[in-house]
Amino acid sequence: MTTRTASIFFAAATALAVLLFLQQALSFLSFAAWPSLPLAPDGMSTEQIILAYGVFPRAAVAILAGAALGLAGALLQRLLRNPIADPSTLGVSAGAQLAIVATTLFYPAVLDGYRALVALAGAGGATALVFLLGWRRSFDPVTMVVSGLLVGITCGALSAAMTLSQGEYLMSLVTWNGGALGQQDWSVASTLSLELLAGLAASILLLRPLALFGLGDSGAKSLGVGIVGIRVAVAVIAVGLAAGVAASVGLVSFVGLAAPALVRGLGVRKPHAIILLSPVAGGLLLWLCDGLVQFLGSSTSETFPTGAMTALIGGPLLLWLLPRVKPVELHEERAHVAGARAPRRWLVLLLAFLPAIALVVLFLARTPAGFTLLSTQDFGDLLPMRWPRLLASAAAGSLLAIAGTILQRLTGNPMASPEVLGVSGGAGVGFAAAITIVPAAGVAELFAGAGIGSMIVMIIVVAFASRRQLSPERLLLAGIAVSSLTSAILSALLAIGDQRSWQILSWLGGSSNTATPASSTVLAVLALVSTGIVLFFTRWLTILPLGSAVPVALGVPVRSARTTMIFVAGLATGAASLLVGPLSFVGLMGPHIAHRAGFTKPAHQLLASSAIGALLMIIADLGARTATFPYELPLGLFAALAGAPYLVWLIAVRR
Structure with a gap:
């Protein structure tokens, strides 16, 4: 200007x-x-x-x-x-x-x-x-x-x-x-x-x-x-x-x-x-x-x-000011990992550990007297109510971790995630648009709206970063800018106070109570399909972070590859956000924990992240329904209360 x-x-x-x-x-x-002065109301x-x-x-x-x-x-x-x-x-x-x-x-x-x-x-x-x-x-x-x-x-x-x-x-x-x-x-x-x-x-x-x-x-x-x-x-x-x-x-x-x-x-x-x-x-x-x-x-x-x-002015203004930010030149110490590749047996053990934890969570209950394990009879009575929410929580955690792995690989930024880059916020705006356009919106309409919203935001962030050749750190700020804009839109809609506001507020908290056998099964199938698609294209996730010239020289269709990865990440985020809301941070924690554990190859990191994301969300679901017994906390907010401090600690230990 x-x-x-x-x-x-x-x-x-x-x-x-x-x-x-x-x-x-x-x-x-x-x-x-x-x-006129003085103002005398009488x-x-x-x-x-x-x-x-x-x-x-x-x-x-x-x-x-x-x-x-x-x-x-x-x-x-x-x-x-x-x-x-x-x-x-x-x-x-x-x-x-x-x-x-x-x-x-x-x-x-x-x-x-x-x-x-x-x-x-x-x-x-x-x-x-x-x-x-x-x-x-x-x-x-x-x-x-x-x-x-x-x-x-x-x-x-x-x-x-x-x-x-x-x-x-x-x-x-x-x-x-x-x-x-x-x-x-x-x-x-x-x-x-x-x-x-x-x-x-x-x-x-x-x-x-x-x-x-x-x-x-x-x-x-x-x-x-x-x-x-x-x-x-x-x-x-x-x-x-x-x-x-x-x-x-x-x-x-x-x-x-x-x-x-x-x-x-x-x-x-x-x-x-x-x-x-x-x-x-x-x-x-x-x-x-x-x-x-x-x-x-x-x-x-x-x-x-x-x-x-x-x-509403925050997002555009941050994007405009972003090129003027001059980061302090610092030398980062890379986190040490156990090796270039984690042994496959650890990956197998991790995948086998997941159903065991899920079974324990299904049997675990809290009563006024404290925690207890359900009897066989009680377990059978409660299973039809518990397994859909547990499966949905695990699937949502897996989907967010898959999206986080894609974003971190695609941007070369270990701090990237659907929540930090504003992709989850885009899902929220899409959710709000769906309930506005279709007042009696069902699962299909909500899923489509959230998926489209998250993909649009991710395309905006990646396109802005690519056009200006932003460093990974500045890419985070671009995501924060877009996230601020989506949060402002949702805040404005919340303030109206009509039925739409209540729906948005409920979504912001995230709850697995709404999971049904059908919706949880769809989420689980989508998590498996997304994992399969990304595993099929792991070569892209290996080559795309190397810059713009190397992928072309190696015959990778850069535009098609980016579009495919963005589509999968956006779809996964939109689907998971319908259940857990925008603030879980599982999409960042899962890939990061997997990488620090030594799962550095794309395929290994993807599978480990998916399992860790599911595990984190299963534990979050347990905490959400037992931490404040007999009241239940929102699932997404409970996960965020653990996720955000983890990220604060992560920044604190980086030198």
Whole structure:
């Protein structure tokens, strides 16, 4: 974006925001009838009260919240020298969300007067974990954002599990999580204004050391800058601003990412100017988005939380900023494996171990007295109910592991998976499209929608990476960008609150309760067929990661091979996601565990990953139905609670 184009865009956005505000305000009262200061409700009409204590405070909150997030994003980007850092990508907002959701459900009295402190504690904990992971790799931009994604997903999974367990809070928490800006008085605006002024004052005091951060750590140290102290101070300011917004209005995504990008697009290059102008851009951006949301609501009778709509800009913006990310040059230590090839007998033992574990799980039950093994009579009575969900869980885990193996081989990236690259999110959008287009959608329609959605997302990510010759690390960021866009679409649909929202929310949690003998058999057959297809083309999975020239020289039809692999991975992800939702991480853990165990050849890794994925999901199904007995947790969320911390550990041990 050129400076001239950015200036025109900024002016047009300002004019449009003002026009939308005036349209909303004038729909209640003509300008001549607007209330005058001081605002005394005793002498006002109903329309004047709505205007003075609803419309005006909402606009003020939008501007102040956007300004706070814009400042937080600018501070984090300058601190980390990372153009894609903001409270959303670093897990700050998700940590605040988790703390508020947990407190709302279990200690609601604490929120009375201490809401901001609760949000600050959650945001601070999540940020500390992300910074700790990034510190081990010199705050590499890719590592920071991937760590933020995983911490955010873990917090989101916990929040969703808690929300689903408390039906009476369900839709109110879902709406709040989307970032609702509706107001009834000026209290929130007053709080946000004080927080913003404090953040601006502290930021102005840190402008000089932040400017010196552009020289690198060594250069800044040589000029007397205390690196650790400044990092802590800036992080505290940014986290405090983001937590204050989360406590006041819920989650508002990617404004902190977009505001500094818009300022730089206007041609501003001096660090202090970017930091001081980003609150202006952030306030304008959120005010504009809120005006568009209200205009759409009055035109279509559908209401969406503004925060869910701002998230729609995150995916495209991340893709646009991706080429500007400069990873820190680090030397990776390869994980040592037992040998170039794992003995076949270990593979046979693994495949034989799977049915034995499945049999134990079928016999295992939990009663008020604890765990017990079923008698033969009880086993026979419960078997018709248990075997479909167990088979479906195993098949779904196998399908996700197959898809993960394909993605890791195809991209040459050991961190690739259907969940991380947004393929599962695409399945969710396809699922939502199916229930929208076909209100009484059956298994066939849902399967087709999820499969098509996952394939479209995978094609987008791979095509974007191929066109720009992205490294494996940047490919992860491209997947995160697309995943953010799909999550925003689902969040917007969730906020509507109709029957479709309940179906999507149920799918997000994932449950094997819906498995029938027919559906579980179809999933199992699909897992076997997918395994057979990929085994037939293992030569492609060996050659395709070698670049673009080598496969052509060896006679591999590159385009057909990629298309076939994408089709299989998309189909497998779509089918599995119908059962377990988008957040299991089995698609990453299965192939990675298999590789670390020594199954390095494509055929061996595929079979081992398939078995490990099935085993992980069988264990997850057992945990989902017994961990909180007599209540049952969502299958996909339970798997995610184990999967995301595993990935965080994986980043922590990589040097």
